[in-house]
Amino acid sequence: MPLNELLPKAVRLHPHREAVVCGDLRMDYAEFAARVWRLCGALRRMGLAKGDRLAVLHENCHVFLETYFAAAHLGLILVPLNFRLSPGELGFILQDSGARVLIAQGRFREPVRDLPTLAPNLERIIWTQRDSASCGENEAGYEALIAAEPPDPPQPMALEDRDVAHLYYTSGTTGRPKGVMLTHGNVKSHALGTIAELHITDSDHWFHVAPLFHLADAWATFAITWAGGKHVILPVFEALRVLETIERERITLTNLIPTMLNLMVNEPRAREFDYSSLRFMLSGGAPIAPETVRRIMETLQCDYVQTYGMTETSPYLTLSLLKGPMRSLPPAEQLRYKAKTGREFINVRLRVVDEAGRDVAADETQVGEIIVKGDTVTPGYWNLPDETAKAIRDGWLCTGDLAVIDAEGYVNIVDRKKDMIITGGENVYSTEVENVLYQHRDILEAAVVGVPDPKWGEAVKAFVVPKPDREIRPEEVIAFCRKHLAGYKCPKSVELLESLPRTGSGKIYKKGLRG
Template identity: 35%
Template sequence: MSLYTFLDHTAEKYPENTAIIYENEKLTYHDLKDKVDRLAGAWKELGAAKGDRLGLMVGNHPIYVVSYYAALKLGMIVVQINPHYTSRELLEIFNDSETAYLVAEPDGLEKIAKISEIYSFKQIFSTGDSQTNDIPTISELIEKAVPLQETCSISAKKDIAVIQYTGGTTGKKKGAMLTHFNLSANVLQSKVLYGSTMVYGQEIILTATPLYHVYGMTSGINLPIYLGAAILLVNRFELEKVLRLIQTYRPTFFPGVPKMYNAFANYPEIDQYDLTCFKVCTSGSAPLPIEIMKKLKDLTGVPIGEGYGLSETSPTTHRNPPDGVSKIGSIGIPLPATDCRIVDENGVDVPEKTIGELLIKGPQVMLGYWNKPEETAQALKDGWLYTGDLATMDDEGYFYIVGRKKEMVIVGGFNVYPQEVEGVLYEHPAVLEAAVVGIPDKVAGEIVKAYIVPKAGREIDIQELKEHCYQNLTRYKVPKQFEIRESLPRNTVGKLLKRILVEEETKKA
């Protein structure tokens, strides 16, 4: 079925339930569906058709949700776009996906106008309040349109719903083709894993993770709309504002990212706020330091359910179960109907507690990469997705990510996994953030370097930090170099961009 069907069913079952809370205004499921159907009608009148690519270059706003589901109702393909991308990055995506229609925020229209000089869109739409430069607004289209009654016929396993661009470790963007089946399956898999913890028609989901990110899309809108939950939509994660919203609306589920949990844990006045309303807190997009997980459990009363996923898997494949054993440092168990293997460099399965590459098979695994048959063939073999991540499994079937295959550092013939070293660095009381990479060295070929961001008002004695590492790590794993920095390079979801650190060091060398 079409992913739009989730909205259709929920609006019929819970028409008066709150669908979205945004800037203290509420929208019911009946009204949300009406807006979606009207926008779909308007776009159809303008010639939009099944298979056309619609770029959604919008932050967290109700118009994002309306545009997303209107496109899916028409059988269009949503191209998820980070509004903060540079012109060069945007052009790369537009050219690759052949984006025909684009929804953009007023702030991005100037950038788009310049791109339009060399790239031709069929139509651009604005999320603004009033029309500028002959660009119609989504609100005006909705107001004047007649609701579209029929939903486009969808072949769920073949028809693409979303193209989700991912940079991977190389920085070159690839568009993961996610079908209606992939995305619907991941929602249902998540609901089965959460079980009776999540009640239809009764949850309030705090959606602060960007919706243009695959984790925000699935956990922040697709899952809540399937559940008939209220989406507490936050445009930008501003800590004190989010804390006030939590006090007012008492959300029950928070799909967050480490950057957000880190902000909670290190906020000096956090004890003045009550975070015990959450039944489930999950973390995705990057590993969550153990110290932060412990602090958040004290604050919320529930363990932070760390998990694992990829743009290529819609995204979730593993999660610590909310009503089962939650193991700190583990990504948990595979979601229902998800098969996993850990293999060596020859593709041979390794025993438990042995490190190898994680392979995944399941209904959430992408169709392939858009316009990239060679990359698709490298990633998908015999139905298995080769993740490029190094993992291990314990004797109870819980998985642990050790690091990226390409990020592993070899020191004197020994493997060093950056994530293990980072875990030790985070245990130091003065360390706010840490990143460990392998950098070029004329003598050794490669050495371990650590980049450290100190906590506010704290100074770090590098010699003392090195001693801390020697006490907790085998000697060859201890970083040879340390660099104190004010910040680390991250994307808008807080994911660490280690390749930028490596590029800096390569230029220096």
């Protein structure tokens, strides 16, 4: 079934079932679809046709979902933009993608002001939260624009699996952003895979908390709608609001980054709410310490699933779902598996290989690089054939992630290739040190990097964020590590911070920590 048939199907089967909740706005599937069809009419009237690029710059909102479905219905290529980027970075992405139209939230007026100059291909800006009277030349107000169109479903565009649906630009931590192409086939295959893996049904309520410009959350747009479930949207993350909303809206599943979960379980009122509706709490985007997993399960009283993925894979590659027989294991042993990166996602083939391309031993000791292939893997990078050839070799996507694998097929990432520390000839994996730091009762967040050292080549350095109202001394942190790690793995220095630097997608920006 093509992506542009998912919403019509949901309307046929569940016209009056609540589909979208965003603040005080509540829409059933028929009401939501009518807004999508009106947007389709407006975009067609602007002359947009199959293959044209449509960009969106917005906080989480029903408009974001409307844009995803309108683009899919018309065969447009959607370019979700990270609103934390600078005007120069946004301009580069708009110019590189060739986007003709931008849908932007009114609060981003300042960074958007110079974008038509930076990206001359940009023909029109559609503003939400602004009326048409305040719009300039080649601008329009979103609500007025769609109100002028009929609510009838337009004829869907004929689509093939190989047609590009989305262009997600990487965060650019290793250089200029690259546009990752995801096809209609990629998105459809991933949606079906998650429905199967997570047993998603029409009774599920998905909570959009992580940014919709990022695939960690955006994949659910199509999967939840396909199943006829409900989308509950929060514009920005606030730990207490998330906990309150889980109870009020009877949330059944969501995907949050470890930082968010850390703040939630450390929220003083965390134990006041009813989380009995939660089936799964998924987490991805960064490694997570077993101690943090234990606290999440203890606080939220639900099944925890560690996820691992990439923009290039739509995104999931692994899930730490337990196999049937594992559910009878003692709780401590179950926790050990749940805290791992997980076993391969249903729609991918995953291997851990050495530098010669041979599978490493499944002994949880030998380290190799994760490579994958499958229906959810990108065909490549937008207008970058050389970068595509480097990343995809003989049909296998090279992830750049180093991992071990066990006899059950569960992998555990130990580091990014570029983040591995070599000190005095010994390999140190930052996640191993970070997992120990997270066991310290006064540490909220931690990140470990290698810094130049005249004696050892590189030295291990830890950056630590204390919990609120807690005091930590660097020498105390080092002493704590020495109780749990070999000497060469312990930080030689510790720097205390109020917060860790992050990329736009919420990942810790280790390049920024190295200076």
